[in-house]
Amino acid sequence: MSQGILLFIEQRDGVLNRTSLEAMVAAQGIASATGEKLSAVVLGKAIGGVASEVASKKLYAVQTVQDDKLAEYTPDAYVAALKQVIQKLDPRFVILSHTYQVRDFAPRLAASLGKTFITDCVGFRVEGSEVVFTRQIFQGKINTDVRVVAEAPILASFQAGSYRADKAEAGDSPAAITVVAVDLTDVQIRTQLEPKFQEAKQAVDLSQAPLIVAVGRGIKSQENIEMIQRLAEAMGAEIAASRPICDNEWLPMDRQIGSSGQTVSPKLYLAIGISGAIQHVVGMKNSQTIVAINKDGEAPIFDIADYGIVGDLFDIVPALTAEITRVKSEGS
């Protein structure tokens, strides 16, 4: 019978991915509520450092899987290795962090095992011995509680930022580090890798800006960006944007906030015409004060905003620019 919980630890070049510790918080919570033992699994080639770091946390064991074919991440090798590990250990749950790497292999892993994979969860609750997962649909606008009607192992990934890495409990003594043997000799790696690279050095470091005016899809067309620029200038703020604006090249890529752009926490973040899709929110939710201007009063951005104006940004932004200009001229 399946038992225990297995947490997938992501590492790159021997460096632990912090979001694995966030997923660990969820995994520790599920473990203590269900009475299951929590183990972690690390894949790679030189992973001793990551394994010891993880072993300092409150868990039962750290399973290491080392193979030349795992030196660089590929979906073929990861699916093959984890499939063997999961079949050997037969856990009830496999917990992952919903990173780009996990998104690249875990659905295949689940399919190759014939198991179900609940992606991008933001929470869970335990009912008896069953776990009900919370995940968001419609890009964060609606939450759902999801029940699994399938046999173990059940795979579940947690969204970055759902739990705080510093809440991962430390263990009283280091957990045992053990080696799981896998046989990857017959595994054919179909992906040929080139070196990773960054597009361009980021010209603008928005993380240091105290005031940020950010614009989203609600601005409708490139000509209207100027209106936002005038507001930013009046405030002495940096201008930033959500992904669609940079995709359209209405503002340069280095102005993008969110999971694929920069992460900021200014004193003031003014979100204009930004609905608050989770990919954007992860890059700005720790701002000290958040103001949202949006025509949809139920846009998720208002879930994290301190102040909100529901209305037409094309009326409100010019009024705001005028008011800031007026106040500044008076104040000086």
Place this chain on the structure above:
Amino acid sequence: MNIVVCLKQVPKKDSILRIGADGKWIDERDISYEMSEADAYALEEALRQKEKHGGEVIVVTLGPERARQSIKEALAKGADRAIHLFDSVFDTATDSAAVARAISAALKDEKYDLIFTGLQSDDYGFAQVGLILAEHLALPSATIVMEVQPEDGAVRVKRELESGWFQWVRLPMPALLTIQSGINQLRYATLKGIMAAKKKEIREVKSADIGLTADDLQPHQVIERAYLPEKTKRTEFIEGKPAEAAAKLVEKLRFDARVI
């Protein structure tokens, strides 16, 4: 080069969503639908590849009757033909594994070099159908793709990693790619395209045609409750005419929040 594009129809992005009477999904009355955004980019990429390298673009959609509207839009933009998985049995397929199973069965006799899907849908956002499909069809895969360069028998793609990092990888064809939004500029259907689409084939596939029953497509994940997220902050909403609201907001920011 033949490219299959998996398309999903979803509620329009700016829809005001309310919880339905059963408390398990949205209220679908008064909702308008459109092609899921990332799928629209996947279609666009397929059309561009076809324009460069020749071949055929085949659209495959699982969905109710209304989904035909998105299929027609894809044909009007330049796809050559479509496969529509459509009957009440397919309605039971509400998780990725079930949808992927149905689509892989429907593609059994198709010849393709590439399959494109969006990286995730705008409704459920599972981000799984493409990869499960790849596993069933034994295809190599790459996700979150930003650029596609076919080479002799292979495809070189630029993948987006996290925090501004990228990586080119090369896969033998046939292969499955999940396409990132924003990879290209979407086209509009032309009048000529709309007229031409009327003659294009939309092949309807029933569950029985591909040997599937409702039992085969039972979801393993079931929504027991849908609800609006709890706010993590109490938002103070500022009302009034634009000038009035602007003045109130500036006052709050200066004297309460003290951030300007």
